[in-house]
Amino acid sequence: MEAESLLRNCLFSLDKKKFESLERMAKQFSTTYVGEFRLVKDHIFEVIRNYARINKLELDVIRFPSEDPHLWGCFFSASNHDFLFINTRNSLEKQNFAAAHELYHVLMNEKRYAKKIFSDVIRGNGEPIDEDIEASAFASLLLAPTKALEDCLNILFGEKTITYKTIQSLKEYFLVPEKCLAIRLYEIGRIDSSAIQALLTTLPKSQAPSPTEFIIEVGSLLENMQYAKEMDILNDEDFVADEAFLESLKS
Numbered sequence: 001m002e003a004e005s006l007l008r009n010c011l012f013s014l015d016k017k018k019f020e021s022l023e024r025m026a027k028q029f030s031t032t033y034v035g036e037f038r039l040v041k042d043h044i045f046e047v048i049r050n051y052a053r054i055n056k057l058e059l060d061v062i063r064f065p066s067e068d069p070h071l072w073g074c075f076f077s078a079s080n081h082d083f084l085f086i087n088t089r090n091s092l093e094k095q096n097f098a099a100a101h102e103l104y105h106v107l108m109n110e111k112r113y114a115k116k117i118f119s120d121v122i123r124g125n126g127e128p129i130d131e132d133i134e135a136s137a138f139a140s141l142l143l144a145p146t147k148a149l150e151d152c153l154n155i156l157f158g159e160k161t162i163t164y165k166t167i168q169s170l171k172e173y174f175l176v177p178e179k180c181l182a183i184r185l186y187e188i189g190r191i192d193s194s195a196i197q198a199l200l201t202t203l204p205k206s207q208a209p210s211p212t213e214f215i216i217e218v219g220s221l222l223e224n225m226q227y228a229k230e231m232d233i234l235n236d237e238d239f240v241a242d243e244a245f246l247e248s249l250k251s
Helices: 002-008 016-033 041-054 092-108 111-117 131-143 146-157 164-174 178-187 193-202 221-230 236-250
Strands: 059-064 073-078 081-087
Touching: 002 178, 002 193, 016 041, 016 131, 041 059, 041 092, 059 092, 073 092, 081 092, 092 131, 131 178, 146 164, 146 178, 164 178, 164 193, 178 193
Parallel strands: 059 081
Antiparallel strands: 073 081
């Protein structure tokens, strides 16, 4: 079942000690690069750019629509330069999660963070934990931190029973995918495994736009950016940043 698979493969279930270490890392990173009282939401790209600038990293964020619905993002290096790619065909929630996920790979690519977190930690059964599992845990903790999540439930919503409506409200508040929120609610003890399964069955299945709804033309980066902005999957700040990046490519 989907819920069992999600729980079995999340870092919280695989290694709670490592999960707690990543939560401390996410808190420290957020305090330094986000601000103690600010939620990341769709500011994640600004956060990544500021992190690269402050630490003098050669890192560019590339946002472009891809036909592959399973490709949310990736991190790669070429000619001593790092690139973080995000698929802008996905919803804003998925883009934010993908960016935070890939940010972890950026951090692990740096020795000062990698040494602190020990990315090659071994599980009790002798198997190393996949860095992608760690990256997803970091993304969830950065975008939906425990205290903000609990305050949202207790103060803003005042809800003790978690329902589909609760998940939707949290998604709009934190701008992260529903499955991410379901796992976070499990991690903070607000729902159990059976409740996750019940919630997942009520969530609507996401569908990628058909070719008639989304047309990609070679050499039309600016048009694709404008489309993403009109569809509310690229905010004004990121549009300006991408536009400036395109201008730099022309020179």
